[in-house]
Amino acid sequence: xxxxxxxxxxxxxxxxxxxxxxxxxxxxxxxxxxxxxxxxxxxxxxxxxxxxxxxxxxxxxxxxxxxxxxxxxxxxxxxxxxxxxxxxxxxxxxxxxxxxxxxxxxxxxxxxxxxxxxxxxxxxxxxxxxxxxxxxxxxxxxxxxxxxxxxxxxxxxxxxxxxxxxxxxxxxxxxxxxxxxxxxxxxxxxxxxxxxxxxxxxxxxxxxxxxxxxxxxxxxxxxxxxxxxxxxxxxxxxxxxxxxxxxxxxxxxxxxxxxxxxxxxxxxxxxxxxxxxxxxxxxxxxxxxxxxxxxxxxxxxxxxxxxxxxxxxxxxxxxxxxxxxxxxxxxxxxxxxxxxxxxxxxxxxxxxxxxxxxxxxxxxxxxxxxxxxxxxxxxxxxxxxxxxxxxxxxxxxxxxxxxxxxxxxxxxxxxxxxxxxxxxxx
Amino acid sequence: xxxxxxxxxxxxxxxxxxxxxxxxxxxxxxxxxxxxxxxxxxxxxxxxxxxxxxxxxxxxxxxxxxxxxxxxxxxxxxxxxxxxxxxxxxxxxxxxxxxxxxxxxxxxxxxxxxxxxxxxxxxxxxxxxxxxxxxxxxxxxxxxxxxxxxxxxxxxxxxxxxxxxxxxxxxxxxxxxxxxxxxxxxxxxxxxxxxxxxxxxxxxxxxxxxxxxxxxxxxxxxxxxxxxxxxxxxxxxxxxxxxxxxxxxxxxxxxxxxx
Numbered sequence: 001x002x003x004x005x006x007x008x009x010x011x012x013x014x015x016x017x018x019x020x021x022x023x024x025x026x027x028x029x030x031x032x033x034x035x036x037x038x039x040x041x042x043x044x045x046x047x048x049x050x051x052x053x054x055x056x057x058x059x060x061x062x063x064x065x066x067x068x069x070x071x072x073x074x075x076x077x078x079x080x081x082x083x084x085x086x087x088x089x090x091x092x093x094x095x096x097x098x099x100x101x102x103x104x105x106x107x108x109x110x111x112x113x114x115x116x117x118x119x120x121x122x123x124x125x126x127x128x129x130x131x132x133x134x135x136x137x138x139x140x141x142x143x144x145x146x147x148x149x150x151x152x153x154x155x156x157x158x159x160x161x162x163x164x165x166x167x168x169x170x171x172x173x174x175x176x177x178x179x180x181x182x183x184x185x186x187x188x189x190x191x192x193x194x195x196x197x198x199x200x201x202x203x204x205x206x207x208x209x210x211x212x213x214x215x216x217x218x219x220x221x222x223x224x225x226x227x228x229x230x231x232x233x234x235x236x237x238x239x240x241x242x243x244x245x246x247x248x249x250x251x252x253x254x255x256x257x258x259x260x261x262x263x264x265x266x267x268x269x270x271x272x273x274x275x276x277x278x279x280x281x282x283x284x285x286x287x288x289x290x291x292x293x294x295x296x297x298x299x300x301x302x303x304x305x306x307x308x309x310x311x312x313x314x315x316x317x318x319x320x321x322x323x324x325x326x327x328x329x330x331x332x333x334x335x336x337x338x339x340x341x342x343x344x345x346x347x348x349x350x351x352x353x354x355x356x357x358x359x360x361x362x363x364x365x366x367x368x369x370x371x372x373x374x375x376x377x378x379x380x381x382x383x384x385x386x387x388x389x390x391x392x393x394x395x396x397x398x399x400x401x402x403x404x405x406x407x408x409x410x411x412x413x414x415x416x417x418x419x420x421x422x423x424x425x426x
Numbered sequence: 427x428x429x430x431x432x433x434x435x436x437x438x439x440x441x442x443x444x445x446x447x448x449x450x451x452x453x454x455x456x457x458x459x460x461x462x463x464x465x466x467x468x469x470x471x472x473x474x475x476x477x478x479x480x481x482x483x484x485x486x487x488x489x490x491x492x493x494x495x496x497x498x499x500x501x502x503x504x505x506x507x508x509x510x511x512x513x514x515x516x517x518x519x520x521x522x523x524x525x526x527x528x529x530x531x532x533x534x535x536x537x538x539x540x541x542x543x544x545x546x547x548x549x550x551x552x553x554x555x556x557x558x559x560x561x562x563x564x565x566x567x568x569x570x571x572x573x574x575x576x577x578x579x580x581x582x583x584x585x586x587x588x589x590x591x592x593x594x595x596x597x598x599x600x601x602x603x604x605x606x607x608x609x610x611x612x613x614x615x616x617x618x619x620x621x622x623x624x625x626x627x628x629x630x631x632x633x634x635x636x637x638x639x640x641x642x643x644x645x646x647x648x649x650x651x652x653x654x655x656x657x658x659x660x661x662x663x664x665x666x667x668x669x670x671x672x673x674x675x676x677x678x679x680x681x682x683x684x685x
Contacts, residue, residue, distance in 0.1 A: 386561075
């Protein structure tokens with residue numbers, strides 16, 4: 001059929017329009033760089049010392065996530081090479097090893113830390129070398145560095161909902177006990193403001209050195225005050241002695257329950273269950289969350305690391321943190337930490353504990369909150385959950401930023417430029 | 427897919443419909459299809475009248491409905507922003523902890539609604555985080571100490587009213603982001619439109635140029651009408667999308683306080 005000139009013109013115009021539309025919708029795939037070698041990342045946790053019981057499973061969770069990503073092709077065409085380093089439960093060694101990782105090994109990110117003392121020491125390293133630390137623990141807040149991604153809960157996400165529940169369901173008199181370093185001291189200071197605001201009362205406040213097994217003076221004070229609730233921020237294996245002494249002194253949960261903020265499933269497993277069942281813990285994740293995603297994750301973790309280990313909040317956060325980093329790297333198109341850190345805010349991941357988001361303003365994770373009771377089988381039974389995600393507010397509203405900064409710096413100087421109270425012999 | 431690309435794509439679809447109609451007329455006349463299908467022109471005119479009237483009524487009805495829904499969606503968004511602004515303003519009558527919490531929550535809510543939720547509404551989605559802040563606002567006010575509540579009872583009660591308004595308007599805004607014209611209606615509209623254009627193509631008009639003009643104008647009017655209905659039916663996307671300006675205004679007027 002002869003096509004006249006007009007029709008030819010119409011057909012050509014149509015093809016050009018369609019072609020332009022197709023071309024404008026094309027998004028080039030980010031170039032893969034197969035020649036740059038593996039991506040080095042640091043995994044820095046206490047594998048020895050008083051914190052090893054808590055931290056080794058967290059390091060394992062990080063390695064599990066890295067292995068999964070490598071098995072699915074890595075990132076940007078490269079595999080991830082984890083460098084596992086022991087922080088030896090010492091905040092100064094954490095800082096030293098962190099510097100070694102970012103300066104000598106030139107890693108693109110570090111996943112690690114547990115105690116706030118170790119994080120505060122490492123903060124200076126990561127800010128100085130403009131690298132990224134993915135920190136998986138709940139902590140005291142009062143920080144918002146762009147070089148740290150805070151994957152754990154802040155007090156308003158973990159402590160406040162639990163305190164409120166106890167005020168509504170158990171009583172208004174609280175006894176605060178913790179290890180003597182920055183996290184417990186600061187959280188308790190925050191809780192004193194919050195409890196007072198809600199009309200409650202703090203009837204006692206005691207601290208023990210990290211790793212100490214001497215709890216007699218603490219138990220004696222609790223027996224004197226007979227609070228409605230004990231709020232426990234003791235970290236590490238001191239908890240084993242603490243709960244044993246509570247029971248030895250006739251303090252049981254049906255009269256005086258203990259609410260813990262640093263006790264996970266694995267620590268409970270390591271204890272005599274008779275000393276701890278009936279008490280409570282508050283986290284943004286529990287192993288007992290009954291979803292298919294969490295059940296699969298739990299099974300994967302125990303298959304790899306043993307049936308005597310349970311997934312917990314720090315474990316889940318460490319695992320999710322690797323994926324958050326991966327997503328940020330994919331968004332940035334590079335592993336360079338100074339670039340990746342600009343893409344971390346706004347990232348989200350559907351983890352075993354639900355979807356978490358990293359806040360664009362303060363680099364903290366939006367998380368759910370759960371309160372759970374410890375059962376005779378050592379598992380946690382969730383008794384309350386937040387109805388939605390809770391926005392992270394690292395600086396509690398009861399004091400100004402300046403007031404909180406002064407509180408922290410005074411404590412630091414009082415302890416001889418340390419984030420943990422020096423022992424008597426030092 | 428940004429707004430401009432979406433707009434160009436939709437306009438291109440409209441012109442594709444016009445172009446297709448024009449080509450169809452040309453081919454039908456060239457191939458002398460109408461000589462194979464010997465339809466009486468009187469019957470065809472009558473059928474055209476019925477189908478055309480039906481299409482006109484349906485189009486008018488659909489446009490009226492989506493135009494009304496569009497206006498409602500715009501009004502709801504403004505009311506939600508107003509409630510938010512009122513809550514923030516009224517918080518200035520409370521203690522500093524309350525003011526700090528509310529200001530921070532409102533700031534983050536507007537940020538998330540503008541940056542995260544507005545683009546998602548075109549897909550019928552919402553921001554989980556913005557939702558969480560609504561809960562946070564309720565918690566802030568339920569946690570206010572009794573003494574402060576009693577001392578500020580008028581402000582407190584008014585704030586609860588506005589909180590209810592905020593929550594309800596948010597819910598309605600999210601509902602209105604989804605298309606309301608049912609699929610069955612669209613099917614009827616498309617069938618009617620196809621029938622009208624086909625009938626127009628079958629007219630025995632001596633001049634090819636006039637015939638092409640008639641068909642392309644008919645196709646053009648119908649496809650632009652469809653485009654208008656579709657745009658108004660998804661008020662938070664497309665060429666006539668409702669802007670998030672009211673929320674930006676609230677954000678710009680937040681109190682300055684010491685954190």
